[in-house]
Amino acid sequence: MRVLMFGWEFPPHISGGLGTACFGLTKGMAYHNMDVVFVVPKAFGDEDQRAVRIVSADQQTINIRDQSFQDYWKHLTYLEVSSGLVPYVSPEEYRRLTDSTEHDYTDIKESVFAETFNFTGSYGPDLFKEVSRYALVATKIAKEHWHDVIHAHDWLTFPAGVAAKMTSGKPLFVHVHATEFDRSGEHINQQVYEIERMGMEYADRVIAVSNRTRDVIIERYGIAPEKVVTLHNAVIMGITQRERYQNPLDEKIVTFLGRITFQKGPEYFVEAAKKVLDVDKNVRFVMAGSGDMWQRMVELVAHRRIGNKFHFAGFLNGPEVKKMFDMSSVYVMPSVSEPFGISPLEAMQSNVPVIISRQSGVSEVLNHAIKVDFWDIDAMADAIYALLHYQGISKMFARMGHEEVENLKWDNVAFKLRGIYQSVTNA
Amino acid sequence: MKKICFYFQVHQPYRLRTYRFFDIGKKHDYFDDYANRKILVKVAEKCYLPTNQLLLELIEKHQGKFKICFSITGTLLDQIESYYPEVLKSFQRLAATGCVEFLAETYSHSLSALRPEHEFEHQVHLHHKKIKELFGQDPTIFRDTELIYSDLIGERVFRMGYKGILTEGAKHVLGWKSPNYLYYNTIEPKMKLLLKNFRLSDDIAFRFSQKTWGDWPLTTEKYVHWLNQIGGQDEIVNLFMDYETFGEHQWAETGIFDFMRALPDRIFSNSNFEFVTPSEAVEKLQPVAGMSTPFPISWADEERDLTAWLGNDLQDDAFAALYALKPLIDKCKDPQILKDWLYLQTSDHFYYMCTKFFSDGDVHMYFNHYSSPYEAYINYMNVLADFSIRLEKSVHLSPELPAAERPKAEAKLKKKVAAKKAASSKPAAKKNPAKKTSVKKAPAKKTAPKKSVKKKVAKKVAGKTVPKLK
Numbered sequence: 001m002r003v004l005m006f007g008w009e010f011p012p013h014i015s016g017g018l019g020t021a022c023f024g025l026t027k028g029m030a031y032h033n034m035d036v037v038f039v040v041p042k043a044f045g046d047e048d049q050r051a052v053r054i055v056s057a058d059q060q061t062i063n064i065r066d067q068s069f070q071d072y073w074k075h076l077t078y079l080e081v082s083s084g085l086v087p088y089v090s091p092e093e094y095r096r097l098t099d100s101t102e103h104d105y106t107d108i109k110e111s112v113f114a115e116t117f118n119f120t121g122s123y124g125p126d127l128f129k130e131v132s133r134y135a136l137v138a139t140k141i142a143k144e145h146w147h148d149v150i151h152a153h154d155w156l157t158f159p160a161g162v163a164a165k166m167t168s169g170k171p172l173f174v175h176v177h178a179t180e181f182d183r184s185g186e187h188i189n190q191q192v193y194e195i196e197r198m199g200m201e202y203a204d205r206v207i208a209v210s211n212r213t214r215d216v217i218i219e220r221y222g223i224a225p226e227k228v229v230t231l232h233n234a235v236i237m238g239i240t241q242r243e244r245y246q247n248p249l250d251e252k253i254v255t256f257l258g259r260i261t262f263q264k265g266p267e268y269f270v271e272a273a274k275k276v277l278d279v280d281k282n283v284r285f286v287m288a289g290s291g292d293m294w295q296r297m298v299e300l301v302a303h304r305r306i307g308n309k310f311h312f313a314g315f316l317n318g319p320e321v322k323k324m325f326d327m328s329s330v331y332v333m334p335s336v337s338e339p340f341g342i343s344p345l346e347a348m349q350s351n352v353p354v355i356i357s358r359q360s361g362v363s364e365v366l367n368h369a370i371k372v373d374f375w376d377i378d379a380m381a382d383a384i385y386a387l388l389h390y391q392g393i394s395k396m397f398a399r400m401g402h403e404e405v406e407n408l409k410w411d412n413v414a415f416k417l418r419g420i421y422q423s424v425t426n427a
Numbered sequence: 428m429k430k431i432c433f434y435f436q437v438h439q440p441y442r443l444r445t446y447r448f449f450d451i452g453k454k455h456d457y458f459d460d461y462a463n464r465k466i467l468v469k470v471a472e473k474c475y476l477p478t479n480q481l482l483l484e485l486i487e488k489h490q491g492k493f494k495i496c497f498s499i500t501g502t503l504l505d506q507i508e509s510y511y512p513e514v515l516k517s518f519q520r521l522a523a524t525g526c527v528e529f530l531a532e533t534y535s536h537s538l539s540a541l542r543p544e545h546e547f548e549h550q551v552h553l554h555h556k557k558i559k560e561l562f563g564q565d566p567t568i569f570r571d572t573e574l575i576y577s578d579l580i581g582e583r584v585f586r587m588g589y590k591g592i593l594t595e596g597a598k599h600v601l602g603w604k605s606p607n608y609l610y611y612n613t614i615e616p617k618m619k620l621l622l623k624n625f626r627l628s629d630d631i632a633f634r635f636s637q638k639t640w641g642d643w644p645l646t647t648e649k650y651v652h653w654l655n656q657i658g659g660q661d662e663i664v665n666l667f668m669d670y671e672t673f674g675e676h677q678w679a680e681t682g683i684f685d686f687m688r689a690l691p692d693r694i695f696s697n698s699n700f701e702f703v704t705p706s707e708a709v710e711k712l713q714p715v716a717g718m719s720t721p722f723p724i725s726w727a728d729e730e731r732d733l734t735a736w737l738g739n740d741l742q743d744d745a746f747a748a749l750y751a752l753k754p755l756i757d758k759c760k761d762p763q764i765l766k767d768w769l770y771l772q773t774s775d776h777f778y779y780m781c782t783k784f785f786s787d788g789d790v791h792m793y794f795n796h797y798s799s800p801y802e803a804y805i806n807y808m809n810v811l812a813d814f815s816i817r818l819e820k821s822v823h824l825s826p827e828l829p830a831a832e833r834p835k836a837e838a839k840l841k842k843k844v845a846a847k848k849a850a851s852s853k854p855a856a857k858k859n860p861a862k863k864t865s866v867k868k869a870p871a872k873k874t875a876p877k878k879s880v881k882k883k884v885a886k887k888v889a890g891k892t893v894p895k896l897k
Contacts, residue, residue, distance in 0.1 A: 248452035249816070284812070286448060298801040302740035307808040308748040308815065313448040323449065 001421065002035040004147035004164060006138065006157035009040065018177050020342055021209075022153060024236045028414030037145045039160070041134055128191060135159035142167040149173060149421050155180070155192055158199025171204040171424045175231075179216050182263055182337040197221050204424045207231050207417075209340035210361025229420055232365050234408040235345035244350075245326035251284045251309075252329035252388050255352075257321065257343055260291035265334040265357065265374045270297060272332070274304045275381035276388075281309070283388060288313040288324055325350035329394070330387045334374045335360050344369060348405040353397035355383045365408065368401040430663040430703045430712070431654070431694065432621065434570070434593060435670035437475070438500040438536050439467055440775035442796060446806055451813045457767060462796070464510045471507070471514045474674035479517040481673075481684055485691055486526045493691045494526045494702040497670070498570045498593075501534035501554050502773055504561065515561065522562040528704035529558050531566035531589060537772035538736055538746070540571050540580045541723060544753045550769070551587055568593065568705040572774050574623065574667065574726040575733065578719060581612035581620070589618075591709040593667060596622035597724045597731040604716070607661035609708065613717040619709045620718055623667040623726060627653065632668035636681035647686060647693040655698050662712055663703070667726070728783070736777040741804040746777060748811055752818060761821045767814060779803035 005026070009019035026036050138160035142150070150172045152161030158174055165172040180188040180196060200206045200221055206228045208214035214230045217223050247253060254276070256269045266287060273285040287297060287310070294312075301310045316324055325331070331347035331354045338360035345362065347354050348369070356363050357374035370387070372379040387394045444459035485493045499518065507514040521527045533539055533550040534557070540547045551569070558566055569589040571580060576594035584592055596606025601622070612618035630650070634640045642649065654664060669676065677683040694700050703711065727735040737746055749771065756768055780800045797803040 250452075295799075295801050298804060299740055302744040302804060305744045305747060307741075307744040307804065308751075308811055311448045311451070311809055311812065312805045320449075 001033075001149070001418065002037070002147045003029065003149050003151050003421075004037045004039070004142065004145060004168075004170075005151045005153070006039050006134075006160045006164070007153045008156050018153060020236065021177065021233050021340075024234060024410040025414060025417070027236070028234070028410030028412075029417070031411045032414050032418055034414070034418060037141070037147060039138070039141060041130070041156075131156055131159055131195070135163040138163045139167045142170075148425060151175060152199065153177060155196045155199060158195055162199060162202045165202060171421075172202060173205050173207055173421065173424075174199045174203040175207045175209075176200075176213055176217060176339070177209050178263075178339045179213065179220070181216055181220060182213075182339050185262060185337070203227070205229060205420055207420065209233055210364050212359075212361050212364070213339040231413060231416055231420065232361070232408075233340045233342055233345075234410040234413045235342060235349060235405055236410060237406070245323045247327040247329075249284060249327075251282050253284050253286055253327050254330045254332060254384055254388070255286045255288065255324060255328040255347075256332055256334070257288045257316070257324060257347075258333065258335075260287065260289050260294045260297055262293065263335060263337055264289075264291070265336040266291075266293055266297050267300060268334040268336075268374055268377055268380065269332055270300050270304065270306075270310070271377040272334070272380040272384060273301075273310055274306055275377060276384050277306050277309055280385065280388070283309070283384075285310045286313050286324070286328075287311070288316050288321075290315045321346070322350065325352055328352045330355065330384055332380065332384065333357060333360060333362075334372075334380060336374050338362070345405050345408060348401040351398040351402050353387050353394050353401060355380060355387070366401075366404065368397050368404050370397075428701045429657075429661065429699055430708055431700045432663060432665045432703050432705060432708055433495040434498065434530070434665065434667045434705065435495065435672075436498050436570075436668070437503055437670040439463070439470065439503045439506055440536065440773040441502055441506070441770040442466075443776070443806055443810055446810045446813070448809055451809055452816055455813060455817060457810045457814070458770065463506060467506050467510045470671060470675050471511045473679070474671050475507075475514045476517060477679070477684065478670065478673040478687075479514075479521055481688060482527075483517075483521055483524070485688070486521070486524045489691055489695070491526055492695070492702060494528070494704050494707075496528040496530060496568075496704045497521075498530040498532050499558075500532065500536040501550075501557055502536060502770060504557060519562060522564065526704075528568070528706055529562050529564050529566055530568050530570045530593070530705065531555050531558065532570050533572055533772075535769040535773045536572050536775070537769075538572060538575070538733075538774050538777065539772060540575060540583070541733070541737070542750050542753075544750065546750070546753055546756075546772075547583065548587060550772075551584075553769075567591070568621075568709065573736075575723055576620075576720060576725075577723040578612060578614050578721060580723065581618050581720075582614040585612065585615040585618040591619040591621060591705055593621050593665070593705060594623070594720075595724055595726040595731050596625055596665075599731065600718060600720050600724055604718075605658060605661055607657055607664055608715040609663065609712040610716055610718040611714040613719045616714075616717065619714055621663070621665050621705055621708060622718070624664050625726070627664060628666045628668050631666065631683075631686075632672045632676070635672075635677045635683055635686070644682070645686065647689045648697075650686075650690065651693045651697045654694070654700060663708055664700070734783060735781050736774050739780070739782050739800075741780040741782070741800060742777045745780065745804060745807050745811070748808070752815055755815075755818050755822050758822045759818055761817075764814075764818055764821055768818075771811065771814060776803070776807050780807070 005022075007018070007022045009022070022038070026038060029036055134157065142164035147168065147170060150161050150164045150168070150170055151174075152158050152172065153175045154177050161172050161174060164170075176196075180192045200217065200223045204227075206217055206223055208217055208228055208230050210232060211230050214228050217228050218225050254273070256264075256266060258264045260266045269285070269287065276283060277285075285306075298312060301307050301312075313320075313324065325347050328347070328350075329352070331344060331352045333341055333344050333354065333356045335341060335357050336359060338357065340361035341356065342362070344354040344356050344360075344366070348366075353369075354366075355370045355372060356366065358371050359374050363369070363371050370383040372383060387397070441458045442462055443457055444462075446454075446457060482495060486495075497518070504515070507518075522529065531551055532554055533547065534553040535550065537546075537550060539550055555566060558564060567589060568591040569584045569587075570593040571584075574593060574595045576592060581592055592612075606622035606624050608622075610620040610622065612620060627650075630642075630645060630653075634643070635645050637643055657664060673683055673687065691702070694702075723733055724731050725733055725735070727733075737743060752768075756765070759765060759768075779795050779797050780803045782800050795803075797806070
């Protein structure tokens with residue numbers, strides 16, 4: 001079976017969980033002998049290495065010629081489309097970004113379709129134009145690369161998926177990792193919503209990363225329930241067992257790691273930190289990541305006068321994330337709305353006990369994690385304190401959690417995915 | 428004869444390097460030695476050396492009639508001692524002329540005067556000693572960081588034995604009164620106040636090269652004309668400015684050096700002014716009135732208040748976290764830690780966290796190597812976290828430890844200190860004993876009970892506007 005897949009990020013250039021998910025998924029598909037043509041927009045011209053190198057589970061860069069990866073690579077055709085698509089930004093944010101950044105480079109030689117489409121290289125500051133441009137390219141790809149099914153990840157690629165379906169007539173699967181309601185709360189961008197709904201309507205199946213997300217798709221987008229299936233994410237297995245990085249500090253560390261945006265609920269983490277620090281000075285909190293609420297969080301920390309125990313580590317790359325997990329005693333994901341949320345699984349792989357919000361998709365698949373409502377900072381503080389001080393529970397969570405995560409394999413996800421494909425192709 | 432008093436503030440901070448969360452507990456080098464040295468060398472060559480030379484020539488030429496005064500921070504003295512001793516020598520040559528006065532201040536250009544702890548007195552003591560050691564003068568006049576002043580600070584400074592203090596002629600404090608007289612502290616009338624004439628000072632310090640300024644270009648004729656225009660009864664014009672005005676803020680190409688070279692001659696020939704140092708002014712003039720300053724003022728920005736350093740959450744959190752360490756510091760004997768403690772108090776660190784970007788943003792950005800106040804705060808707090816860990820360890824490793832563990836721990840500590848001593852340059856080793864002795868002395872000083880009563884009153888008056896004033 002050959003799958004034409006549209007994404008918008010792929011390791012090592014990832015800004016969120018989607019790139020990691022795509023990587024894991026395609027790996028699992030390779031394991032089950034499915035071939036994938038993976039198409040990604042090439043955003044800023046510094047991704048040249050992506051075509052020849054790929055990143056391993058713990059995000060250490062390795063050469064794809066390595067034995068273990070050849071098999072995977074054999075199943076994957078990797079295409080880059082010259083485009084200004086930037087993941088995880090709202091259309092408004094995108095305009096702001098493109099106004100100020102170096103967006104005028106001409107890089108058409110390296111782009112796969114440059115010759116035919118002859119892009120100017122200076123992209124308009126309009127995210128929607130980029131999305132349509134990507135769709136335009138998709139028709140061309142659909143013609144040139146034979147495939148059985150089309151698979152599109154999130155709204156930026158939905159028009160591309162739909163265009164490909166128009167061209168080849170093959171079944172379309174749209175994979176929803178996050179909806180506009182997750183990203184923006186109730187103040188949704190109508191245009192984005194329309195694109196999402198259009199994609200879901202054209203699709204033969206809508207794949208949701210959690211039951212939560214499936215409910216949103218059915219209720220908010222009016223998609224027929226029988227067309228929407230849940231496919232939980234998994235976690236990429238550690239390739240090599242590396243030495244654990246030792247926490248050099250006397251205090252235990254509680255970590256938040258993710259984009260510092262509304263969706264991730266960073267302020268609940270700060271407030272819970274304040275509550276814990278009020279009773280226990282012997283702990284440090286770390287917020288790693290960047291995002292539009294970063295400044296507000298710094299101010300909030302200063303306002304609560306906990307700056308000497310609350311640190312901002314900035315955006316961390318792969319090895320640093322691993323280091324951060326190794327140093328952590330508790331990992332907290334207080335997301336207000338999290339369709340899935342892979343990062344707690346990565347923390348659990350590093351034997352870190354986790355606290356996750358009930359409003360996350362990952363809470364549907366995890367047993368060995370403390371689940372709290374994102375707004376319940378008392379419960380969150382309580383859980384943090386317990387995991388820091390009561391050896392019984394923290395040790396059990398670390399051990400059982402690790403086992404639990406080991407069983408969440410992308411191979412299994414890919415197997416289920418093939419079943420979903422076949423439910424349409426064999427019908 | 429009317430008097431003119433030139434005072435120059437000479438200061439460079441020890442800037443912090445980018446200190447990441449992962450460094451906490453592992454790395455204890457906080458300061459960006461490369462940048463600090465680079466900036467010092469640049470400023471020395473553009474400003475300190477040529478201006479010192481110019482002033483020396485003027486002093487020699489006018490045979491005792493041209494006088495100036497300096498306030499040089501301990502952090503700058505430490506930097507020139509280790510990075511550029513030639514600069515120190517040139518200041519010493521100026522000191523030897525007898526026409527140059529040196530003022531007392533806090534060692535590290537800190538905001539300790541705003542804190543009730545003895546850190547303020549301790550730092551002033553350290554700085555006084557340093558000035559005596561390097562320039563052979565016993566300062567009698569005081570200047571607090573950035574001309575910060577309040578009635579309470581004036582009183583504290585008086586208790587340390589100083590006769591006068593320099594501050595800003597802030598409009599909101601002076602009202603209709605002129606800065607061109609000697610004033611006194613309203614709590615301690617024996618404490619004299621010299622007020623900056625900010626218009627005439629800023630004409631040189633800020634506007635000199637501003638081509639959009641109506642009076643550009645500034646000539647000595649014009650300037651002396653303005654001097655002659657001040658009120659008939661006015662007695663003294665205090666021209667207070669950053670020393671870096673010469674050659675650094677105003678480049679040599681603007682003609683600032685030529686202006687300064689010609690100014691004394693023009694003043695002697697075309698006006699009824701003589702040059703005095705602050706101690707002479709305090710001696711010769713009678714104060715005309717008290718200046719009541721319940722809230723601290725400074726020479727910064729349009730508001731002439733403390734908001735460049737304190738007031739937003741970032742600054743207040745960092746400031747409180749820093750001084751929460753003071754009780755431990757009093758027990759600490761590790762010279763390297765005590766030195767870092769001084770350098771971490773430098774007001775510049777708080778200046779970088781200022782969020783008033785709109786009205787005075789230009790000046791703020793000029794002095795700032797961080798891309799945002801948030802980064803400045805995060806970096807500072809990371810450093811402070813590591814510093815507190817070291818401090819706690821050093822204090823807890825000393826006497827109280829059980830006898831069995833002590834030798835091990837001490838040996839470890841000694842090794843560390845020895846290694847650091849060897850690594851740091853010679854002048855650092857020289858200074859350390861001085862700090863040690865003064866630490867012991869500081870707690871011995873007792874404040875009069877009177878003071879605390881007044882403090883409470885002032886606090887009440889201060890209300891919400893100046894919550895930091897204690």
